[in-house]
Amino acid sequence: MxxxxxxxxxxVSFAYNYRMRCGCGGVEDLSAVDYEAEINDAHIPCSRCGGSIHFGRGVAALRDLNDxxxxxxxxxxxxxxxxxxxxxxxxxxxxxxxxxxxxxxxxxxxxxxxxxxxxxxxxxxxxxxxxxxxxxxxxxxxxxxxxxxxxxxxxxxxxxxxxxxxxxxxxxxxxxxxxxxxxxxxxxxxxxxxxxxxxxxxxxxxxxxxxxxxxxxxxxxxxVPDHDAELTERLGSFQRDLDADRQRPLPPPREPILALEQLQRRAAPRRGRAADSGRSTGPEFYRLWESIDSVLAERYLVGVNAIVAREFRDAVRPQRRDDDGAVRAYADFYATRAFALTxxxxxxxxxxxxxxxxxxxxxxxxxx
Incomplete structure (x- = not known):
C-alpha cells in the first residue's frame, strides 16, 4: 500500500450535451434532448457549409476544447x-x-x-x-x-x-x-x-x-440513500398490482402452436427474469413496469441527460421480474446503479x- x-x-456531470462534426470540418452543438429525439430524422444544419449533419456516434466531436x-x-x-x-x-x-x-x-x-x-x-x-x-x-x-x-x-x-x-x-x-x-x-x-x-x-x-x-x-x-416513505408506499402499491396481474388467469391461446409455446415456457427452469417466470407477460405487466421506471427515474435520474438515461434504462430493464418482492429488489438495484450517475x-x-x-x-x- x-x-x-x-x-x-x-x-463531473452527466448533464452534458454533444458536438457533431460535418464533413466540411464544421462542428455544431447538439442537445442531449434533441439527440435522443432524433430531430429532423437525426439531422442538424451545419452553419459553416449550409449542409446537413446526420448526427450520431460516427461524427461525434471533442466536447471540451480546453480539456x-x-x-x-x-x-x-x-x-x-x-x-x-x-x-x-x-x-x-x-x-x-x-x-x-x-x-x-x-x-x-x-x-x-x-x-x-x-x-x-x-x-x-x-x-x-x-x-x-x-x-x-x-x-x-x-x-x-x-x-x-x-x-x-x-x-x-x-x-x-x-x-x-x-x-x-x-x-x-x-x-x-x-x-x-x-x-x-x-x-x-x-x-x-x-x-x-x-x-x-x-x-x-x-x-x-x-x-x-x-x-x-x-x-x-x-x-446509496434509502427509499423515502412516499416512494416506499408507491413501490408497495406497484407490487400489489404486479401480484394481482400474476394471479390473473391467462387467456386461452387462439392457436395450437401458441399453446405449445406456453407449455414450454411453464416447463422451463426459472432464472428470475420475466421471460422465464412461467407465464406469458401481457400488456399489464409492461404497463406496470413502465410506470415503475417512470417513478424511479424521477427520483434517481435527476440531472442525467436523455441519452445516458435511456442507456441506463435499457441496461437495467432485464432486472424486471414478476415474483414476490420483485419491485423492491428492482428499485434497490436501480438506486444502487444510478447513484454513480447522480x-x-x-x-x-x-x-x-x-x-x-x-x-x-x-x-x-x-x-x-
Whole structure:
C-alpha cells in the first residue's frame, strides 16, 4: 500500500450535451434532448457549409476544447478512471491462464489469442467509466455482474505520449496492444471516445504506465440513500398490482402452436427474469413496469441527460421480474446503479480516501 495519490479531478456531470462534426470540418452543438429525439430524422444544419449533419456516434466531436488532458504534461496529474468486473484490476491471472480462457471461444486463432492477451489498458473520464458499466450490462451479458470503479494514477513521460488525439471512429485506438505502443516508442495514446461519454478523451496505455489505483465496489459502497416513505408506499402499491396481474388467469391461446409455446415456457427452469417466470407477460405487466421506471427515474435520474438515461434504462430493464418482492429488489438495484450517475462527488470523495495500491507492470486486461 501507499499513500493516496494527489490527483486533480476534473468536473463531473452527466448533464452534458454533444458536438457533431460535418464533413466540411464544421462542428455544431447538439442537445442531449434533441439527440435522443432524433430531430429532423437525426439531422442538424451545419452553419459553416449550409449542409446537413446526420448526427450520431460516427461524427461525434471533442466536447471540451480546453480539456487539460490535451496537454501531455498534465496526464499524470489528472485522476483517470476505469470500471471492471475484476476486484484486482489490472492484476489478472498469468498469461497462460488468459490464453486458456480465450481458447474457450470458437474461431479464435493462436495469433488472435496472442494479440488479445497483449491489449493495452484503457482509462478515461469518470463519466466514460460509469457509462462503460451500462454498455457492458446492455451488450456483454454483464447485467448481473458486480462492478468495481478504479481511480487511476499514471506515471507517464510526456515525451512518450502521442501528440494530439486519435478519432476512435477512424483510427486504431481502442484495440492497440502493448507491443504496438512500444514499437512506436509510446506508453500512451489519447483517443476520442465515441462509445462511452462520446466526445470525451480516453487513453490507451501500457501496463507499466499505471502507478497506483484506488478501488470501490459500485454495488457495496454503502452510500446509496434509502427509499423515502412516499416512494416506499408507491413501490408497495406497484407490487400489489404486479401480484394481482400474476394471479390473473391467462387467456386461452387462439392457436395450437401458441399453446405449445406456453407449455414450454411453464416447463422451463426459472432464472428470475420475466421471460422465464412461467407465464406469458401481457400488456399489464409492461404497463406496470413502465410506470415503475417512470417513478424511479424521477427520483434517481435527476440531472442525467436523455441519452445516458435511456442507456441506463435499457441496461437495467432485464432486472424486471414478476415474483414476490420483485419491485423492491428492482428499485434497490436501480438506486444502487444510478447513484454513480447522480452523486459523483460523494463517490469520488469516498474513492479518493481509499488506500492506494502501487503497481508494477502487469498483463493487460482482456476487456477494454
Amino acid at each position: 501507499t499513500t493516496e495519490p494527489d490527483l486533480i479531478d476534473r468536473p 487539460p488532458a490535451l496537454e501531455n504534461e498534465q496526464l499524470s496529474r489528472l485522476a483517470w478512471y476505469h470500471t471492471s468486473t475484476s476486484p484486482d484490476w489490472p492484476s489478472l491471472t498469468n498469461e497462460e491462464q488468459q490464453r486458456e480462457r480465450l481458447r474457450d471461444f470458437r474461431l479464435v486463432t493462436d495469433e488472435q489469442i496472442a494479440r488479445l492477451s497483449d491489449l493495452a489498458l484503457h482509462v478515461g473520464t469518470y463519466e466514460a467509466a460509469i457509462e462503460n458499466v451500462l454498455r457492458r450490462m446492455k451488450y456483454q451479458n454483464d447485467r448481473d455482474s458486480r462492478f468495481f470503479l478504479y481511480r487511476v494514477a499514471l506515471n507517464l513521460d510526456p515525451t512518450q505520449v502521442e501528440t494530439d488525439y486519435r478519432d476512435e471512429n477512424e483510427q486504431r485506438a481502442a484495440r492497440l496492444t502493448n507491443a504496438e505502443l512500444r514499437d512506436e516508442g509510446l506508453h500512451a495514446v489519447r483517443y476520442l471516445n465515441v462509445y462511452e461519454s462520446p466526445g470525451s478523451l480516453s487513453l490507451a496505455v501500457t501496463a507499466g504506465a499505471i502507478a497506483a489505483v484506488q478501488m470501490v465496489d459500485l454495488d457495496g459502497h454503502g452510500l 452523486h459523483p462527488s460523494a463517490l469520488i470523495a469516498d474513492l479518493a480516501s481509499r488506500p492506494a495500491a502501487a503497481l508494477r507492470a502487469r498483463p493487460a486486461e482482456i476487456d477494454r
